[in-house]
Amino acid sequence: MVKTDEVIAAEATAATFGFAAVDERISYPSYRSIDEFIDVERLRSLDGYMKQKIRRYMLDREEPKFYTGPYCLDGSVSNRPGTRMIYLAESDQPDSYFDLDRTDVWHPSSAAGEFVLLMDFIATLPLSATGRMLIMYDDVAREVPAHRDHVDADVLHEFIWFRTNLCKPFYMLNCVTREKMYVSSYSAWFDTVNQFHGCDGCDGLSFSVRVDGKFTEEFSSMIPKPAFNAASTPSYWASFNEQG
Numbered sequence: 001m002v003k004t005d006e007v008i009a010a011e012a013t014a015a016t017f018g019f020a021a022v023d024e025r026i027s028y029p030s031y032r033s034i035d036e037f038i039d040v041e042r043l044r045s046l047d048g049y050m051k052q053k054i055r056r057y058m059l060d061r062e063e064p065k066f067y068t069g070p071y072c073l074d075g076s077v078s079n080r081p082g083t084r085m086i087y088l089a090e091s092d093q094p095d096s097y098f099d100l101d102r103t104d105v106w107h108p109s110s111a112a113g114e115f116v117l118l119m120d121f122i123a124t125l126p127l128s129a130t131g132r133m134l135i136m137y138d139d140v141a142r143e144v145p146a147h148r149d150h151v152d153a154d155v156l157h158e159f160i161w162f163r164t165n166l167c168k169p170f171y172m173l174n175c176v177t178r179e180k181m182y183v184s185s186y187s188a189w190f191d192t193v194n195q196f197h198g199c200d201g202c203d204g205l206s207f208s209v210r211v212d213g214k215f216t217e218e219f220s221s222m223i224p225k226p227a228f229n230a231a232s233t234p235s236y237w238a239s240f241n242e243q244g
Contacts (some may be wrong), residue, residue, distance in 0.1 A: 029172030
């Protein structure tokens with residue numbers, strides 16, 4: 001069988017970035033909207049509140065810069081692009097990305113008390129317990145470079161990413177075709193390992209929230225699970241959604 005240029009490029013990319021095999025039904029870029037499982041109207045109603053709170057927070061303190069991790073698509077770009085973070089939870093353990101969903105080590109931070117309405121909304125999400133909770137924001141047109149969160153295909157983080165408006169141009173990227181799929185929903189769960197994701201710069205204040213933890217049993221029971229490559233589960237679920 002003669003391989004096409006696209007197949008050759010895909011294999012070369014897989015070898016370069018260490019991608020593991022995924023179920024043949026999965027296509028990238030992809031993500032799974034969670035809008036149907038949350039109260040979107042309540043989320044949207046928090047938009048003015050969030051803008052006010054973040055702006056006030058910006059004046060009072062210097063927040064740490066967002067760290068993409070070492071797995072950027074372009075190795076020459078900074079992995080600390082300048083986007084700021086507000087931790088709504090803090091861990092009593094040394095910093096480790098693989099502890100994001102360890103709900104026993106994360107506890108509400110002092111910032112959580114300043115975002116009461118947001119915390120009330122988080123309590124309504126289909127999560128039985130929460131781990132890391134993080135607001136990511138920028139007030140200038142600044143890109144977040146395309147990156148993967150980690151490279152362990154056997155590790156699946158259960159989380160919900162959401163925003164109160166659609167301003168932030170957040171995308172999933174197929175690094176072979178360079179196709180970007182912009183998230184059009186208010187919330188999403190996505191494969192952070194077998195594809196890259198990033199954000200274009202935009203004018204004004206933009207922000208999103210990511211809450212890691214454990215899905216409720218009811219919610220988890222609705223999620224189809226791939227036979228291998230656990231990290232690909234969100235895209236595997238998305239493939240069923242696309243098939244109707």
